[in-house]
Amino acid sequence: MKRRSLFAASLSLSLAMMVGGTAHAQNANTKVLRFVPHANLTVLDPIWTTAYVTRNHAYMIYDTLFTEDAKGQIKPQMVDSYQISKDEKTWTFKLRSGLEFHDGMPVTSTDVVASLKRWASRDAMGGILATFITDYETPDANTFKIILNQPCGIVLDAFGKASSNVPFIMPARIAATPGTEQIKEHIGSGPFVFKADEFKPGALVVYTKNTKYKSRPEAPSAMAGGRPVNFDRVEWVIIRDTQTQFNALKAGEVDIIEQPSFEQMDALKKTEGVRVENYAPAGMQFIMRFNHLHAPFNNPKIRQAAMVAMGQQAYINTQVGVPELGRLCRSMFPCGTTYADEDTGYFTGVANPAKAKQMLQEAGYDGTPVTLMRPTDLASIAKLPLVAQQQLQAAGFKVDFQQMDWATLLARRAKKDAPAQGGWNIFLTAWTAGDITNPLSMAMLNAKGQNGWFGWQDEPRLEYLKGRFARTTEAAEKKKIATEIQRVAFETSTHAPLGQYISPAAVRTNVSGMLITPGVPVLWNMKKN
Amino acid sequence: MLQFLLRRIVAVLPVLFVVSLVVFLILRLAPGDPAAVIAGNSATNEDIAKIQVQLGLDRPIPIQYGIWMANVFQGDLGFSYYLNKPVTELIAQRVEPTLSLAFGTVILAILIAVPLGTLAAWRLGGWLDRLLSGFSVAGFSVPVFVIGYLLIYLFAIRLEWLPVQGYKSLSGPSAAGPWAWMRQLILPWMTLAMIYVALIARVTRASVSEALTEDYIRTARAKGITESAVLLRHALANAAVPIVTVVGIGIALLIGGVVVTETVYAIPGLGSLTVDAVLNRDFPVIQGLVLLFSVSYVLINLLVDLSYLVLDPRIRY
Numbered sequence: 094m095k096r097r098s099l100f101a102a103s104l105s106l107s108l109a110m111m112v113g114g115t116a117h118a119q120n121a122n123t124k125v126l127r128f129v130p131h132a133n134l135t136v137l138d139p140i141w142t143t144a145y146v147t148r149n150h151a152y153m154i155y156d157t158l159f160t161e162d163a164k165g166q167i168k169p170q171m172v173d174s175y176q177i178s179k180d181e182k183t184w185t186f187k188l189r190s191g192l193e194f195h196d197g198m199p200v201t202s203t204d205v206v207a208s209l210k211r212w213a214s215r216d217a218m219g220g221i222l223a224t225f226i227t228d229y230e231t232p233d234a235n236t237f238k239i240i241l242n243q244p245c246g247i248v249l250d251a252f253g254k255a256s257s258n259v260p261f262i263m264p265a266r267i268a269a270t271p272g273t274e275q276i277k278e279h280i281g282s283g284p285f286v287f288k289a290d291e292f293k294p295g296a297l298v299v300y301t302k303n304t305k306y307k308s309r310p311e312a313p314s315a316m317a318g319g320r321p322v323n324f325d326r327v328e329w330v331i332i333r334d335t336q337t338q339f340n341a342l343k344a345g346e347v348d349i350i351e352q353p354s355f356e357q358m359d360a361l362k363k364t365e366g367v368r369v370e371n372y373a374p375a376g377m378q379f380i381m382r383f384n385h386l387h388a389p390f391n392n393p394k395i396r397q398a399a400m401v402a403m404g405q406q407a408y409i410n411t412q413v414g415v416p417e418l419g420r421l422c423r424s425m426f427p428c429g430t431t432y433a434d435e436d437t438g439y440f441t442g443v444a445n446p447a448k449a450k451q452m453l454q455e456a457g458y459d460g461t462p463v464t465l466m467r468p469t470d471l472a473s474i475a476k477l478p479l480v481a482q483q484q485l486q487a488a489g490f491k492v493d494f495q496q497m498d499w500a501t502l503l504a505r506r507a508k509k510d511a512p513a514q515g516g517w518n519i520f521l522t523a524w525t526a527g528d529i530t531n532p533l534s535m536a537m538l539n540a541k542g543q544n545g546w547f548g549w550q551d552e553p554r555l556e557y558l559k560g561r562f563a564r565t566t567e568a569a570e571k572k573k574i575a576t577e578i579q580r581v582a583f584e585t586s587t588h589a590p591l592g593q594y595i596s597p598a599a600v601r602t603n604v605s606g607m608l609i610t611p612g613v614p615v616l617w618n619m620k621k622n
Numbered sequence: 623m624l625q626f627l628l629r630r631i632v633a634v635l636p637v638l639f640v641v642s643l644v645v646f647l648i649l650r651l652a653p654g655d656p657a658a659v660i661a662g663n664s665a666t667n668e669d670i671a672k673i674q675v676q677l678g679l680d681r682p683i684p685i686q687y688g689i690w691m692a693n694v695f696q697g698d699l700g701f702s703y704y705l706n707k708p709v710t711e712l713i714a715q716r717v718e719p720t721l722s723l724a725f726g727t728v729i730l731a732i733l734i735a736v737p738l739g740t741l742a743a744w745r746l747g748g749w750l751d752r753l754l755s756g757f758s759v760a761g762f763s764v765p766v767f768v769i770g771y772l773l774i775y776l777f778a779i780r781l782e783w784l785p786v787q788g789y790k791s792l793s794g795p796s797a798a799g800p801w802a803w804m805r806q807l808i809l810p811w812m813t814l815a816m817i818y819v820a821l822i823a824r825v826t827r828a829s830v831s832e833a834l835t836e837d838y839i840r841t842a843r844a845k846g847i848t849e850s851a852v853l854l855r856h857a858l859a860n861a862a863v864p865i866v867t868v869v870g871i872g873i874a875l876l877i878g879g880v881v882v883t884e885t886v887y888a889i890p891g892l893g894s895l896t897v898d899a900v901l902n903r904d905f906p907v908i909q910g911l912v913l914l915f916s917v918s919y920v921l922i923n924l925l926v927d928l929s930y931l932v933l934d935p936r937i938r939y
Contacts (some may be wrong), residue, residue, distance in 0.1 A: 133898060135702075135704035135705055135898070135902070136660070136704050136705070136706075137705075137706070138706075141660070142660055142661075142662050143661075143662030143663060143664050143665070144662055215669070217664060257662070257664070273672040273673060273675075273676045274676055275706045277706065290795070291796065293715060293890060294705050294707070294712065294715070294890075295716075295890045295894055295895060295898060296788075296789065296888075296890035297890075330788070330888070331888070331890070332787060332888040333885050333888070333894070334885045334886055334888070336771060336886075337774075337786065337787050337885070337886055337887070337888055340774055340775075340778065340779060340786040340787070341786045341787050341788075341888075343779060343786075344778055344779060344782070344785070344786045346785060346786055346787065346788070470901060497653065498654070498901060499659075499901070500654040500655070500656075500658070500659050500901060500902060500903050501653040501654040503654075503655070503658035503659050503661075504653055504654050504655035504658045504659075505653065506658075507655070507658050507667055507670050509667075522663065524663070528663075528664070534664075536663065536664040539666070543667075544666065544667075544668065545666065546664070546666055547666075547667075
């Protein structure tokens with residue numbers, strides 16, 4: 094009897110401890126968010142690389158001067174107020190007081206200027222802005238000025254751009270590193286602190302709550318407003334295999350998958366305890382880029398014929414495969430964004446092989462093979478070239494289909510040699526909407542010839558219009574110029590937009606508060622029950 | 623014996639030199655440029671050229687090789703282009719998961735396969751032998767990822783006994799304790815052990831069955847020794863050399879990286895480090911890993927050779 098009582102007492106105690114332990118564990122669990130990023134985080138410097146995963150990491154730990162709100166408008170973030178002089182050539186910015194880096198040092202105007210200079214040395218839009226800036230001044234620790242050589246309409250757009258490269262603010266001693274070298278310390282003033290000692294490349298990235306973060310008083314709105322943090326700790330769990338990501342989410346081992354595969358969408362929707370959330374409605378855009386240096390695409394008429402051969406629906410069906418996630422959009426600027434315009438002339442986005450064939454004949458196409466590159470290891474775009482091959486062949490192009498890994502493709506697309514000597518004619522890729530909403534940030538509109546973006550289009554009209562766009566301060570005038578830029582871009586066939594798509598996240602149902610953004614998965618404002 | 627050891631160790635040096643040279647040349651001459659990968663989608667040729675200079679990739683290949691070799695002699699394998707961390711540190715972070723996976727798998731496989739193979743050899747053609755043959759065919763032919771997903775579905779999703787993925791460290795500041803470590807590895811061990819059980823059991827069966835036909839076995843039985851002693855002390859002991867050889871090769875292969883298993887279970891081992899480095903053209907990491915793999919292959923072979931001395935007293939070096 095005694096033994097039985099002892100056994101019962103032990104059992105009760107064990108159960109009580111287990112229950113207590115479970116409650117404690119559950120409470121601790123709600124304070125930790127586990128997030129599976131779309132790629133392995135390898136580079137930690139958001140200026141040195143444009144990789145989206147690095148940009149997303151940077152948003153965790155750094156802050157920016159300005160950023161975009163839910164309406165796509167640029168709003169102050171670290172900046173408290175700013176003034177523009179009457180001649181519009183001097184901009185004076187006041188920082189919010191009390192901003193502090195994770196190492197306890199205050200954020201000063203010197204840090205801001207050093208960070209902006211480093212950013213401008215690498216970012217295309219930052220580089221354009223730098224051509225307007227004659228001087229930076231730091232009258233006091235909380236104030237900085239930029240002196241321009243002429244009025245400029247892109248100061249706020251550039252400082253507030255949400256996608257790579259973002260002008261993140263770092264301590265001046267770190268920002269003194271040349272833009273072509275990686276920084277070695279990762280100290281920001283953002284809502285989370287990067288735990289360098291817990292960083293296990295390829296496995297785990299750990300952030301803790303920045304308890305000293307001075308959130309803005311406004312309600313969160315996309316990237317702008319307050320950045321309330323409801324977790325003590327955020328872990329980025331690197332899981333490469335999409336099936337394992339799915340299993341881990343289902344088992345509750347992780348809370349969010351940033352980019353589950355399209356093939357899993359149906360299963361995710363049917364899985365108990367999981368929901369699919371579209372946090373980036375502007376999504377991404379597939380594009381096809383021509384090499385303007387070599388035959389046959391050094392002939393604008395042949396480029397136009399290739400554009401007419403392209404049908405967006407086939408790209409969406411093949412690469413995305415989930416009808417509700419794809420969208421036909423003829424505009425080069427993503428539909429749903431400020432400068433989008435579907436008045437695209439001859440480019441309809443619907444494949445017309447018969448017309449393309451006729452245009453090809455009229456252009457005098459001599460059967461020169463088109464070297465089309467396919468990255469076999471990049472699942473997110475690997476199917477696109479298969480569609481391009483079919484559509485080009487249907488229009489009468491002779492296609493030299495070259496398959497390679499992404500790293501080889503990146504190296505080959507930088508080669509200006511003729512296709513037969515190791516160069517190329519066409520590659521396809523995808524851009525997040527945030528990178529191509531503006532004519533100055535859209536790489537394909539870089540028409541500086543040999544010094545331009547891969548494909549090396551030489552089109553002075555585009556560069557002239559971009560210059561006007563940069564100088565214009567009126568929104569309506571900017572829209573007009575952007576429309577004209579797109580008209581010239583289609584006329585000269587810079588590239589073909591091949592459809593827009595969204596890539597929703599998969600989230601556990603006990604997690605809420607995911608903000609709608611221009612493509613950046615931000616982890617502030619989120620809660621876990 | 624000492625002379626043998628010295629001879630083998632000295633013989634490693636030219637092997638390492640040739641391997642390092644060949645790998646260095648293959649990497650530099652193969653298509654793909656780390657600077658282009660780093661520069662990203664919106665870069666220009668000028669950006670790529672600047673990064674090439676910063677990484678030292680603009681220098682002639684013989685000079686690049688000379689610098690790398692000089693650093694290797696000082697114990698410096700260089701820095702990862704991407705992570706900006708010493709290659710030795712990156713490899714050190716991945717060694718524990720890989721060794722845990724490799725040795726756990728091999729121990730599990732030995733514990734299952736050697737008794738199974740011995741019993742199957744003892745009763746050749748019996749039900750156990752036939753079962754083992756069937757299992758071996760399945761173990762060899764079913765892809766590892768299929769086994770992995772099935773085990774995950776059963777033990778992690780349906781029964782919720784074990785975690786789906788991840789690795790918990792056994793040592794260092796983030797050590798989670800032996801039980802947590804083991805829980806994470808049970809499914810990967812089971813997954814990989816399927817192949818190695820099939821392999822080792824087949825070799826054990828063949829070796830033991832051959833040993834059982836020898837005259838000394840008949841003599842032992844004639845002397846009235848128990849069947850278990852015949853099997854363990856005479857047959858299995860004499861069949862040990864090929865079994866140990868296969869186990870040695872198994873360990874070497876497992877250390878070289880089991881990418882699929884690491885991927886399915888999200889284990890940050892040397893295999894996934896190798897794949898990432900190759901895909902990104904992270905030359906210093908690839909070169910460091912190749913050196914490590916070469917050294918470990920040579921060392922494991924050496925240990926296997928030395929084990930022959932213990933297992934078969936007739937062998938002398």
